[in-house]
Amino acid sequence: MAFLELDALSKQFGDLTAVDDVSLDIEEGSFVTIVGPSGCGKTTILRSITGLETPSSGEIRLQGEDITELPPYRRNIGLVFQDYALFPHKTVFDNVAFGLKMRGASEERQRERVEEMLEMVNLEGYEEKYPNECSGGEQQRIAVARAIAFDPDLVLMDEPLSNLDKNLRNSIRTELRRIQNETGVTTVYVTHNQNEALSLGDKLAVMNNGELEQYDAPETVYRNPSSPFVADFLGRSTQVHGTYHRQNGTATARLGPADSGLELTVPPNDDIADGDEVSVFLRDEKLKLHDGSQPRDNTFAGVIEDVDYRGRDVNYFIHVPELDQTIQVSHIPDNASSDFLDVGDDAQVYILPENITCLEGR
Amino acid sequence: MSTSDSRLGPMFDDLMEHDLARFLAAPGSGLIWIFLFLVLPMTVIVVISFATNGEYGNVVYEFTTANYQRFVNGQVYHQIIVDSLIAGVVVTGLALPFGYTAGYFLGRSKTDWKWVLLGLVVLQYWVPFIIRTYAWIIVLSNNGLINQLLLGLGAISNPLDIMYTQYSMIIGLTVSLLPFMILPVYVSVSTIDEDQIHAAKTLGATDFRAFREITFPQSLPGIVSGVLFVFIISAGAFLAPTLLGGPKTRMIAPVIETVFMIDFNWPFAAALSIVYFLVIAFLLYLFTRRVDLEEALDTGAV
Numbered sequence: 001m002a003f004l005e006l007d008a009l010s011k012q013f014g015d016l017t018a019v020d021d022v023s024l025d026i027e028e029g030s031f032v033t034i035v036g037p038s039g040c041g042k043t044t045i046l047r048s049i050t051g052l053e054t055p056s057s058g059e060i061r062l063q064g065e066d067i068t069e070l071p072p073y074r075r076n077i078g079l080v081f082q083d084y085a086l087f088p089h090k091t092v093f094d095n096v097a098f099g100l101k102m103r104g105a106s107e108e109r110q111r112e113r114v115e116e117m118l119e120m121v122n123l124e125g126y127e128e129k130y131p132n133e134c135s136g137g138e139q140q141r142i143a144v145a146r147a148i149a150f151d152p153d154l155v156l157m158d159e160p161l162s163n164l165d166k167n168l169r170n171s172i173r174t175e176l177r178r179i180q181n182e183t184g185v186t187t188v189y190v191t192h193n194q195n196e197a198l199s200l201g202d203k204l205a206v207m208n209n210g211e212l213e214q215y216d217a218p219e220t221v222y223r224n225p226s227s228p229f230v231a232d233f234l235g236r237s238t239q240v241h242g243t244y245h246r247q248n249g250t251a252t253a254r255l256g257p258a259d260s261g262l263e264l265t266v267p268p269n270d271d272i273a274d275g276d277e278v279s280v281f282l283r284d285e286k287l288k289l290h291d292g293s294q295p296r297d298n299t300f301a302g303v304i305e306d307v308d309y310r311g312r313d314v315n316y317f318i319h320v321p322e323l324d325q326t327i328q329v330s331h332i333p334d335n336a337s338s339d340f341l342d343v344g345d346d347a348q349v350y351i352l353p354e355n356i357t358c359l360e361g362r
Numbered sequence: 363m364s365t366s367d368s369r370l371g372p373m374f375d376d377l378m379e380h381d382l383a384r385f386l387a388a389p390g391s392g393l394i395w396i397f398l399f400l401v402l403p404m405t406v407i408v409v410i411s412f413a414t415n416g417e418y419g420n421v422v423y424e425f426t427t428a429n430y431q432r433f434v435n436g437q438v439y440h441q442i443i444v445d446s447l448i449a450g451v452v453v454t455g456l457a458l459p460f461g462y463t464a465g466y467f468l469g470r471s472k473t474d475w476k477w478v479l480l481g482l483v484v485l486q487y488w489v490p491f492i493i494r495t496y497a498w499i500i501v502l503s504n505n506g507l508i509n510q511l512l513l514g515l516g517a518i519s520n521p522l523d524i525m526y527t528q529y530s531m532i533i534g535l536t537v538s539l540l541p542f543m544i545l546p547v548y549v550s551v552s553t554i555d556e557d558q559i560h561a562a563k564t565l566g567a568t569d570f571r572a573f574r575e576i577t578f579p580q581s582l583p584g585i586v587s588g589v590l591f592v593f594i595i596s597a598g599a600f601l602a603p604t605l606l607g608g609p610k611t612r613m614i615a616p617v618i619e620t621v622f623m624i625d626f627n628w629p630f631a632a633a634l635s636i637v638y639f640l641v642i643a644f645l646l647y648l649f650t651r652r653v654d655l656e657e658a659l660d661t662g663a664v
Binding site: 098 | 447555557558561562563564565566567568571576577579580
């Protein structure tokens, strides 16, 4: 029995199915991120766990107890809102102490705990301030402190970093991870940002159109996406269509127009039959420029169509005639060699077979 | 045409850059209106209140404090002001619960009907006040709607004497002033982010505690302005006591009108107006002080 179990959860809003038969087990003390494009149902799942939304069908169990119909105030679950939802007429102290006050904690206990919480989020001495006297990043941390202060069984975070600028987002992301490590509170974190999703959680759930696409460790999800959506959503890759062929233990995919263009060696997959249609995903960082010094498998040639210089790497858009498609290659230039290519240059590209994701279907 | 346009623009901009022009445009015009419409009439009333009443009702500009002395010694006028203030308090006390519940409902409701209901709240102001007041006579008089209904149901055997009493005036004032309570409460409630209430619930607040801790304190500004509007307008009401009130109803505004128009004693009427003005100003001062005090206590506590 997992700590938190979502069992065949569905939610309909009129004709719209926001969540479609999602089952998810979350272990105690783990940090789980749910990622997906906006409208994929991740926020609805979060609100169902808190009790602000009632699922149309399915069950939510916390420590084995069915809490599906329990009102929010009878659950012991903290929620960090996207726009923080701090109480503007209350001081930072009263905001953070609210959960404790509602549980009838003594004033001494409130004072003690709020102090502890504010120290944890590095906001000592903010007790008497009002939320509108605090910056966005500070408000965000107050919201986290408020959601954790009353010792909830579970803390949920709904895109808590999306209203912050990039630098702040990175530093608070690290801080959230640290807070979760310190407190050990089970955390479910919802985001549409793939960087947050990959770096924050012990486990990553990818959602699309109300359905759970994949649920696994972030590395596994990134390395072995189980569906074309996941492969496309995490990281940047070029999708190429072709057919799968199996011969003497080696698997190949014939790509390009009429399957005649290009043949790449791909990882063998027993689930795909010889001659099936497949989608091949070529990740931009797994595609390497080939300088021709040593022979490589899976090499193909193209012409640079566009160059996007981004500092730490260069994005080459290379048109490959054999595929009749433009692929994206992320190249980390080395100052020792002058390997900077320009629009119109010829380029050779290779990719290791292990780095190719080959999935059935188009 | 385009050249003259492009020249006029910068010229206008240059003009508006002048300090004098800017002063006249921004605080200047406002100050002028305040002076013309508020300070000047008040000054005239103050001056007249210290003048002597002429033999034929004319104002003789000889300085005297006789008008104020007459007020100080005239117990009946004290009682009238007290009666007016009591009527104001009663009407405000009635309008507050009705107006708050209606304003709260409108502020929190998400139905498409909200705009229709808000329209209905304001709709009665399309009808002149005097006509709305007369309408109450039809409802409340001895053979009016309410009495006919109660008689028909057998609830009473003789018609109730509501019309031309304190009660009819209070009812009329309360109902007609309700929008002044509903609208500020509606505005203050509707600006509260719903997520704050959700947050309170996830933190363990029941619906009622979420209301008490989150919604109610943030709707206080609406209550304060609603109370101010309703109290000031009802205590100084003129038409409602005149048309709906009875012979025993004495409110300050109709009395001042009588002294002005029937007694032709302008200086004394002016003195009465000034005294009433000062009483209201003092009460407002106390009220706002008290509200500030409450806020200070509220945030200082816990």
